[in-house]
Amino acid sequence: MGVRDQLGKDLDTRRAAAGGLQTVSATVFDVTETGTVNLTMDGAEVYGVACTDAYRNRKAGDVVAVRRGSVPVVLWRLGDDPADIEQAAIEETAVQAALDAQVVRAATYGTSTPAGSGWQAASAVYVRKVDGRVEVYFQVGDASDPSPGTPSVPKPKPVKVTATSASSWRGGRPDDYASTPVQGDWTGGGNRRGAWFYGTRIAAACAGKTVAKMTVQFSRKAGAGAKAKRPLHLYLHNYTSPPSGQLEIRSGPEELLSLSAGAKGTATLPKSWASALASGSARGLAIYASGRADYMAVTGGTLTIIFS
Structure with a gap:
């Protein structure tokens, strides 16, 4: 008997000794306030099933792997790679964080002209508030280095x-x-x-x-x-x-x-x-x-x- 065949035989023996298949698939039909789930497993409804940390973003309709026993536990979600599903939400969060962050790298002042290249003298400064944020406009005599464009006003936060x-x-x-x-x-x-x-x-x-x-x-x-x-x-x-x-x-x-x-x-x-x-x-x-x-x-x- 080959090594692979012997391994299969040993696994079958252990599975039988343990009372049959110990991990089954189930479908979540509700998520509770405490983070447990209510699911359909082996044709029956089971309530308040605990979940491992590997099962994230829990929602109704998820097909999950459940370790059976007197106290069943959801091990993980079955299906698509979460990275593909969560990409849009991650990008939206990143954009909102960027809009919320300060866009000025440094704010300094002094009695003499600034050191370094690229500075332009401003003859007037204008400010206004848009969407709860301050916009600053500097009037210059010669825009030798063109100004960046004004970002569009984002929709209000939820x-x-x-x-x-x-x-x-x-x-x-x-x-x-x-x-x-x-x-x-x-x-x-x-x-x-x-x-x-x-x-x-x-x-x-x-x-x-x-x-x-x-x-x-x-x-x-x-x-x-x-x-x-x-x-x-x-x-x-x-x-x-x-x-x-x-x-x-x-x-x-x-x-x-x-x-x-x-x-x-x-x-x-x-x-x-x-x-x-x-x-x-x-x-x-x-x-x-x-x-x-x-x-x-x-x-x-x-x-x-x-x-x-």
């Missing part, structure tokens, strides 16, 4: 807006038994509705800018309702702070995001909603559902506003 408060309502008044926004009814005590409040922060962040997109991040609490993926029923509301009576909701429902127990996710708001929030004709977001089917407790609510 802005994150966090909620000032979040609450739940039941029976027409604030619910003292829910610490986070909740939708639906699990116990028969009445349907809950939850909301996130931002004061006037959203409209203030959008003033004088053109909104290209708004997204919102939510996390579903584990231990509240069924474990399987269920949709959030999203609405708008007009409050800058929690009302003492019933929370009135409008412009919904929109089912923009479904989450399993413990999972986090990001939804893109409809353009009409983004326009309403940017103008101040709407002030915040709410959730509401009827009955047990879509019951869940939700945290998060951080808005990301992207400008054009």
Whole structure:
């Protein structure tokens, strides 16, 4: 028997002794707030699976290698080289960093003319602020060394807006038994509705800018309702702070995001909603559902506003 054949036989023997195949592929359907994942493995849904540091940029839809056992662990993602996938994001980050950095190499002064070659005397200096940054223009008598061009004005940076408060309502008044926004009814005590409040922060962040997109991040609490993926029923509301009576909701429902127990996710708001929030004709977001089917407790609510 050859060396290769003997090696194959030895590996088969060890694999059988260990109880069969120990690493299997699985598909992630949600990533949780704590960094674990919910996945489908061997035809079953498994929740809260830990991951090694090698599995980065986790997202729903990833096909991963999982070490089976009493405590399964995700080892790595299967598929394309991450370098190819992440190239565009890396380049965008580098460009933004360059725009944020000071473009003047050195700023010095003195009572005599500067030493070295290439200096030009300026008869006047002009300054202005564009996109929150200072532009400086030097008027010279003879531009013997042509001036570099003025870079185009970059679009404003994305802005994150966090909620000032979040609450739940039941029976027409604030619910003292829910610490986070909740939708639906699990116990028969009445349907809950939850909301996130931002004061006037959203409209203030959008003033004088053109909104290209708004997204919102939510996390579903584990231990509240069924474990399987269920949709959030999203609405708008007009409050800058929690009302003492019933929370009135409008412009919904929109089912923009479904989450399993413990999972986090990001939804893109409809353009009409983004326009309403940017103008101040709407002030915040709410959730509401009827009955047990879509019951869940939700945290998060951080808005990301992207400008054009």
